[in-house]
Amino acid sequence: MSNKTLGAGGKKDVGEAIVITSGKGGVGKTTTTASLGAALALKGQRVLVIDADIGLRNLDVILGLENRIVFNIVDVAKKICKPSQAIIKSKKSNNLYLLPASQTDDKDVIDEAEVRYVLEQFKREFHYILIDSPAGIEQGFRNACAGADSAIVVTTPEVSAIRDADRVVGLLSSKGIEARLIINRIDFDMVRRGDMLSVKDVQDILGIEILGVIERDEQIIVAANCGEPVTYNPKSKAGQAFNRIAGRVCGEQIPIPSFDGGSLWNRLTRRLGVNQ
Amino acid sequence: MLTAIKNLIFGGNNESKDVAKSRLHFVLVQDRTGLTNDEMSGFREEMVKVIEKYFVIDKDGFDIKYHRMADTTTLLINSPVIVRRVGSLNRTPANTVVEESAASNV
Numbered sequence: 001m002s003n004k005t006l007g008a009g010g011k012k013d014v015g016e017a018i019v020i021t022s023g024k025g026g027v028g029k030t031t032t033t034a035s036l037g038a039a040l041a042l043k044g045q046r047v048l049v050i051d052a053d054i055g056l057r058n059l060d061v062i063l064g065l066e067n068r069i070v071f072n073i074v075d076v077a078k079k080i081c082k083p084s085q086a087i088i089k090s091k092k093s094n095n096l097y098l099l100p101a102s103q104t105d106d107k108d109v110i111d112e113a114e115v116r117y118v119l120e121q122f123k124r125e126f127h128y129i130l131i132d133s134p135a136g137i138e139q140g141f142r143n144a145c146a147g148a149d150s151a152i153v154v155t156t157p158e159v160s161a162i163r164d165a166d167r168v169v170g171l172l173s174s175k176g177i178e179a180r181l182i183i184n185r186i187d188f189d190m191v192r193r194g195d196m197l198s199v200k201d202v203q204d205i206l207g208i209e210i211l212g213v214i215e216r217d218e219q220i221i222v223a224a225n226c227g228e229p230v231t232y233n234p235k236s237k238a239g240q241a242f243n244r245i246a247g248r249v250c251g252e253q254i255p256i257p258s259f260d261g262g263s264l265w266n267r268l269t270r271r272l273g274v275n276q
Numbered sequence: 277m278l279t280a281i282k283n284l285i286f287g288g289n290n291e292s293k294d295v296a297k298s299r300l301h302f303v304l305v306q307d308r309t310g311l312t313n314d315e316m317s318g319f320r321e322e323m324v325k326v327i328e329k330y331f332v333i334d335k336d337g338f339d340i341k342y343h344r345m346a347d348t349t350t351l352l353i354n355s356p357v358i359v360r361r362v363g364s365l366n367r368t369p370a371n372t373v374v375e376e377s378a379a380s381n382v
Contacts (some may be wrong), residue, residue, distance in 0.1 A: 159296050166304050194291025201293065205300055207343065 015048075015126040017119055018249075019148035019177070023164030025135030027156050028184040031220055031230075033132040034062040035239070036152075038231040039246035041095035045127040048087065050099040050118075052144040053134040054109060057101035064091055064227020065098050074102040076121065077114040083121035092232060097126070107139050112146035119147040128249070137171060145172070151179040152211060157186050157197040162205060169208055180211035182245065187216045188259045199259070212245035213256055214238050305342040323353060332358045 020033045030053075037049040050073060051059035060066045071086035076099070090096040099122075102109070122129060133144035145151070151172050155165035165181070172179045183202055190196035197205075199213055217238035223230040230239040247254045306316060320340060327333055337356035 159300060162300060163303060163307065167307060170308065191293075194293050197293050197296055201297055205297070205304065 014123045015046075015129050016150070017123070017129040017131060017148045019052075019131045019133050019144050019151045020154060021133035021141060021144060021151060021168055021172075022135065022154040022161070023137060023168040024155070024161040027161050028154050028182075028214070029135075030058045030062055030132050031224070032152065032154050032182060032184070032242075033059060033130045035223075035229045035231045035242040036245055036249070037096055037128075037130050038090070038093065038229040039242045040128050040130075040249065041090070041093040042231065042243070043246055043250060044095065045250070046095050046125065047128045047130065048097045048099060048122050048126040049130045049132065051101035051132050052115075052140065053132060054101045054105050054107050054140065054143075055103065056134065057103050059132050060088075060098060060100045061227065062224055063098055063229065065100075066227070069100050072100045072102040073118060074105055074109055076118050077110045083118075087122075092228065107134065107143065110143060111139075112143055115143045115146040137168065141168075141171075145175060145177060148177055151177050152182055153179045153208070154182045154184055155202065155206070156184050157191075157199075157202055162197070162202060166206055169206060180209045181206060182212045182214065183210065184214045185216045186213055186259075191259075199256070210256060211248055212241055213259070214241040215259075301341060305340070308342050327355050327357075331355075331360055334358055 020029050020036075022029050030051075033049050037047045040047045049059060049063075051057050052073070053059075054074065057072075060069060065088050068088045071081040073086070075081045076083050076086045087097040087099050090098065099118075119129060131144050131148060134140035153165050153168055153172070155161045169179050181203075183199060186199065187196055191198045199210065203210055215237045217230070217236055219233055219236035220230050220238050223233065223236070223239075229242075230236045231242050233239045244254050244256075305311075306313070309316075311319065320338075323340065324333070324335060324338060334356040337354070339354040341352040341354070343350045343352050
């Protein structure tokens with residue numbers, strides 16, 4: 001089923017298709033797709049990012065490519081254009097390409113068979129194909145999962161995002177798609193104060209392997225403003241996290257940094273109510 | 277279960293993330309099993325009764341988790357046991373059982 005070993009930085013005939021999904025909207029799927037795609041491209045991998053959010057496209061804007069769209073995924077699926085005509089090279093990397101979504105159709109305009117056909121057109125040209133799934137669990141999600149070799153589930157350490165992520169992990173499992181987790185927007189001050197679930201809490205609850213942890217970072221918004229993924233900003237903690245995640249996707253052994261803050265004494269006294 | 281959650285919210289110095297964890301465990305069991313609130317309570321009560329046939333248990337510590345791992349899901353029932361119950365609720369003396377089966381063979 002899985003091309004995981006093929007994706008481990010080695011030579012292979014066929015690229016690995018990874019769907020980036022979450023259930024809950026607004027947790028960072030598009031940012032992750034763009035930033036992780038950019039990070040993989042920086043490592044020399046040929047990467048295609050596909051916007052599967054038909055009708056609500058955003059991946060183009062995050063990559064700063066909104067003015068360069070001619071054809072989109074629906075055109076490729078319906079054979080209105082050649083596949084090579086629809087993909088757009090990114091601004092900062094010769095290794096990173098975008099296949100945009102259409103903005104005027106709805107999510108039922110293509111089906112899973114057509115999505116598999118689209119993936120087939122590109123699998124021999126790219127090491128990694130990242131598919132940005134829409135929020136939800138309906139046809140758009142099912143389309144985004146079609147032909148995926150594995151999944152990355154994005155969540156934030158919040159109750160509703162985790163609940164939705166849990167449902168999605170279950171659905172992916174029933175499709176035979178293995179999922180790994182990215183925890184986005186974690187705030188370690190809040191974790192230390194006991195006001196936010198920790199990485200371990202989220203892992204205990206969801207029970208799947210953690211691919212990466214990304215701290216809340218204002219630079220993500222700045223990056224979106226400018227249409228340049230945060231990956232290229234060496235000062236951004238989120239950018240650094242995405243670069244580490246790219247390494248792990250390629251099979252490198254990169255440990256998740258221990259963000260565990262606060263001395264043992266502080267944690268004990270806080271528990272006893274002596275250290276508010 | 278609800279009382280335990282209320283105690284978490286209103287009693288003690290419990291941090292909000294602990295409340296979140298409890299609530300998530302509760303809600304995810306429902307989501308994963310598809311059982312309604314009433315069915316879950318019913319299941320819990322019956323499990324407690326079954327275990328109480330053989331043991332004296334600490335009901336406050338009794339806990340059911342629906343635990344997902346990579347390929348499988350497991351129901352984890354945590355039941356603190358105080359002492360083995362001597363003479364269970366429904367068990368009949370051994371000689372009576374023998375007589376009954378002897379009778380049924382006739």
